[in-house]
Amino acid sequence: MKAEARVSQEQPDRLINISDRQYFACCILLFALIIGTIVVASSLFMTSAWTTYDTARFYAMADVIVKGATPYLDFQDPKPPLIFFTLALPTLLGQKYLGGLILVGLCNLASAILVTKMACELYGRFSGFIAGLLFTVNIAFAQGYFILTEPFTVTFILLATYLAGFTEKKHYLWAGISAGIAIGFKQYALLSVPLLAFLMWRNGDLRKVPSLLAGVLLPLIVIFAAIFLHYGVEAGVASLNWSFGVAATYLTEENMGTVTSYRTTDPLMLCANLAMAASVFTSLLVFALAGVVKDRRLDALEQYFLLSAVGFALTLAIRQYLHYWVLALPFFAFLCARQFRNGR
Template identity: 50%
Template sequence: MEHKGLRLSDRAFFLMSAFAYGVVAFGLAACAAWFLQNIWLIGDTKLFYRMAEVILGGGVPYVDFRDPKPPLIFFMLTLPAALGQQLYGGLLLVGLCNFLSAIVVMRIGWKLYGRLPGLVAGLLLLPNLALAEGFFILTEPFALLFILLSVYALLFMKNELLSGIFAGIAIGFKQYALLLVPLLLFYMLRQKELRRAPELLAGVVMPLLIIYGAIFLAYGPDAGASSLYWSFGVADEYLSSSYLGDIPAYKAEDPLVGLANLGLSAGLFIVLLAAAAAGVLLDRPLSPYDELFVLSATAFLATLAVRQYLHYWALALPFVILLCVRLYRKREDRPE
């Protein structure tokens, strides 16, 4: 017998879900702060903070120090660096991004598959992001949030311009977010809305013009040109070299080492991958948004061919997880 009176309202369900995500996201960030006291002194995080210190010290980014990343991560980290809270401030920002990403994934899953699958999608995302080094201070948590917002804006708000703006901001954090643009265009094609592609593309360009234009105006043409080169022009050297000037590119020295790294990292997510693959193969037909998730997961997983590092899984995980929870969709639970 069904007790409809005991069913939580959508608002109460959302608030309880957000509370649960907050406990998990900030709890994991607190654990990272407790057990990983030196994470801001190693790897990419160390380089990001070095650029932030150059900016705070009045230096010229991409001239006095160079790093092959777009500018937003460096300027974002000037805030915790200025406060002298490189560890706790950086982890707070990462935890906030992961928390918000879980909420966006929940809303996507809820609207498409039902509110319980949406809740599960967010809960699956947070610990799996942690496995994918999601609580190191890297570019992925920031880029991922805006990738998900871009997808949400296109699928549910039907706002191509806003979707493009979010995608452009994501690219300002990580170059691989560029892959999102053709994926969104494909979705628009499947929905017979490609005539509105100029709005999407204009949205993508707008934040990038502001970001790189601001560097040009604030630091001069040399810094502006250098920022573009180190964000995008260095791609060929990044793919083929182990060092970019004085900066390690962390390229596997041997293909077998790369395959071993890939196999070990895949083992962490094998259940998700198997469930997503089973859903795609056994539960047909696929809707246009299911196709978008399949292609997005595939495209972002393909970046592992470039570097076989755990955090490269992060951008694909939400789409893999959405394909997992799709198996349990219930039409009656979709919100209005």
């Protein structure tokens, strides 16, 4: 019976008799095709009002940068600087939306590669394919192919995860740098810092947390120091305030000056919004969490995946935007793929 179970577990890999490297390459080519198709489809709607509210604000700030005006003074938006300066590049090239979509597509492909590689190393190549496919397809339902901060952010969170959990010597400094860059795109990436510290603790490396924190601070210091040096003290202070200082206002008020924060004040409406936001991914969530309930023997990385999935998903309690799911989806994909592990 044990031999039959083992053969059954390994059967998915035997269906395609190619090397692991060829299998991985085929997966990436498939994901690139899917991502390219969705990017092309998204480009047909990239000027629609329902797809561009946040994007329009990002490009308004990018225009400020390109025209030589002062970001955070001549225009305000409660996001860290990296998204604005990143989108300044396609703005300079005269391809605002198409260029932005291409950047989003490249980030999603990089994320799919990281998800696939990590799941392959943990659970075998079929599980790697499942994890990568779940991520690539499901983020489409989470507005992951819109020009928003999340596709950029999740790529660097996944890179930090790989550097902290999958490299032989555990490159915690570089993991911190990657997490710091993620924070430079979106504030919610701050959650990755205690999550990575938890993983370090489970790996017996808690004493190396200062390396992680130093890595987190390094890119943030460089980013904001550059604004202070180039645009002046007033702009530098404003950039810090709009990136992090407005957090309390964002959580408690409906508006931040000219910026609407869309805070839900009615508890019933909040519950309805949460239910609708979760309903899109009901099957994925149930499958992932059912696997954890069925087999509770989680190792350090799996505990990290579970905490990351739940932690990032809880940000929807603050705002019920579909794109808030993007940061949680790869970790739910890992938990789903875990159920197809074959011991390889």
